[in-house]
Amino acid sequence: MSLAHLAALLADPTRAAFCTALLDGRAWTAGELARHAGVAPSTASEHLSRLIAGGLLAEDRQGRHRYVRLAGPQAATLIEDLASFPLPAGPGERPSSPVPGSLREATRTSAEARARTCYDHLAGRLGVAVRDAALARGLVADEDGPTLTDRGRSWLADLGVELPPRAGRSGGRPVVRTCLDWTERRSHLGGAFGAVLCRTALDRAWVERIGSGRALRVTPDGDRALRDLLGVTL
Structure with a gap:
């Protein structure tokens, strides 16, 4: 195309x-x-x-x-990246306001900023905090592009989850990639690793969806799991 x-x-x-x-x-x-x-x-x-x-x-x-x-995932990444691209105001135009126009919109935006899904991985402050923790604990390295370390693979095994068989292979999904977060303006984790973390968090009720949108709520069990597994405190 x-x-x-x-x-x-x-x-x-x-x-x-x-x-x-x-x-x-x-x-x-x-x-x-x-x-x-x-x-x-x-x-x-x-x-x-x-x-x-x-x-x-x-x-x-x-x-x-x-x-x-x-x-x-490629289509999702494209849409998310385009949505987060900052566009300058044209001649005679005012920059778009980050303040929502209604209480309902403000509530939704605030919830999504705290925690949400970005296609199939975690985003918002939660997603950025998980990325920071993964880097600090050596689960992910980011010298020449993000990579999942041996420690990260062992961590996943201890968690009892596996990456998809084709992850990282030719024609398959990258094992880990960074994705610019449109609310935090910092990166969260995508790729197969990010998707596995998100699916595990949902399956084990560490997070739950708020209504029918993308926003997530961290549950009490999730709060304990994030703190114990990654040292993340929200």
């Missing part, structure tokens, strides 16, 4: 809204996305078809239901 084609796909506000909503890592129905973006189902279907044809979204069908999701 050419850069111009990709830019055209994301230039429409409705399609951009669909992609950012899908950063929660889950599959949504076309109807759910239509309601989220405030458009008619027929309009949503047309936009989704373009995003699927362009390779940014993938489609799953179960019976009469149509589910769509981001096509994979």
Whole structure:
């Protein structure tokens, strides 16, 4: 896909809204996305078809239901990076305000800043704190790009979780990568390692989702686990 084609796909506000909503890592129905973006189902279907044809979204069908999701980690990284890119104000324009326009929006934004998912890994202050702890404890090294150390692999084994078999291999997902956090303006951990940490935190109820969005809440069990395993105190 050419850069111009990709830019055209994301230039429409409705399609951009669909992609950012899908950063929660889950599959949504076309109807759910239509309601989220405030458009008619027929309009949503047309936009989704373009995003699927362009390779940014993938489609799953179960019976009469149509589910769509981001096509994979690369698509998620692209959307997250573009969403966090600071754009200067044009002539006569005021810079966009970071202050939300309503109490509901302010509450959502505050919760997402504390802890959220970025596709399938942890983000927000929680994600950045986990990255800092992983570096401080030697689980991840970052001299010539982020790498998972032998200590990190042993730590995962002690935790009882495994990386996907193809992680780090040709054509597979990177074992670990950094991802710029759009609220913290610092990096959190992505890649297969970041995804495993996030899935473990959700499966073991260390974190739980707040409502239907991307925001997470650290549970009392999670607070103890993060402190004991990584020395993270939020």
